[in-house]
Amino acid sequence: MTATSLCQGEGCRSGHAGGRPRRRTADGSLLCRSCREHLTAGLAELTHLYEECGRMLGGAAPGSLRERTTGGYLPGLPFNGAAADVRASMVSVLGSWSGLVAQQRGFTAPPRTVAALTAFLLRNADWLAAHSAAAEVTKEIARLVRAGRRAAFPDPARSIRLGDCPESGCSGALALAVRAGAPAPGEAIVCDADPAHRWTSDQWSELSRSMDSAREPGAAPAAATERWLTAADIARLWHTPTGTVYRLASEERWRRRNRAGRTYYNEGDVRACFTRRAART
Template identity: 35%
Template structure:
């Protein structure tokens, strides 16, 4: 097969650290950049998806600024006006980081493209929408890798803030796998985890419906043997 000429050179590898990490771990072969870009098609879609999700994520994260009552400590009985509720450092930091990083990338786009339409204000929703309109420019820019990585980290941090808490686990008994004595548990409120995987022990054994019935039968037998 003839070597490619300079005008027919192979496309560069994706500049996103997501592809680099996957290649280092052998989880995925590092992909080639999409035509006219420095990101692969998958990382380009991820960049656009993160920017599209940021306005809603930022709005939802506002509800996490004030710590829940159970994390505020005991209330103090004083004759003075009640103290302002304590704020979540994690929420403040994630929201501030989102604003700073999006503003930086928006400034790059403004300085290099001089678009007719500019962000309506210096807010995360406005900056994210503006950058979403120029996602192709970012994907083709020499700084495409850092742009995709930073915006991805911003979206991940906000998603972590607004994600629903993991359900508490209910212990069902001891595993019925031969030689295993780990506890079996399932989400206290049921939900998708139970539907998708069923009860699982601490050692990683997922019980089949038959094993679950066997465990319940054994548990009832042990209860019946206990002295009244």
């Protein structure tokens, strides 16, 4: 008979405080499936958040979708102390948990880089899920992810420019106004020339195809604009956790470009990926 217990994960514990029942788990683990997946997704995301915080230290402005142009770099920002503190915390916390795993399992501790530390912890995620400190590790990783997101994407409000308005005869450009925090379904994509030209963010896949087909008469098909998105923009437009975006980018081999230390993904590859995923559901 398989023993079960109440999940000790951060998701279940915080949900229980809000009135939701805690899920049960089995096989000696202290985490339910959902909290176990959140732990691994958080570890995977920390590597990318560490890099994004490093970009903030270099003075790059918070990024957004960019069309492929020959323009210059984005204007700089002063040194970001919050980003520096978060990066130091990531190394410290991940190093402590890796040290615990290495000591108790007789392994060699990994190098003290976020990439090496997260990879080591991911390989030992099942062991951590069954450890008596499982509640603490999920809490600390979740806290690091939240802090990393705040430091890497600090804008309380910003505008993602999406390209030319596809409405016939309109010379305006489309933008999605976003706020800090989790993606909100139904946010408006609005034309700056005519506010009546408006779509919700969950219509983006169809809208982007319309933008590709809206050409000046006589324009060559090859002149289609290539749009490039950050992971944060993809999460916003497709209402998907940032950790999932990074995982899909790696698995699906989306084309990518680096500009001013920031990674942008090809919107066509992203759109095709999410279209295939939607067709399977």
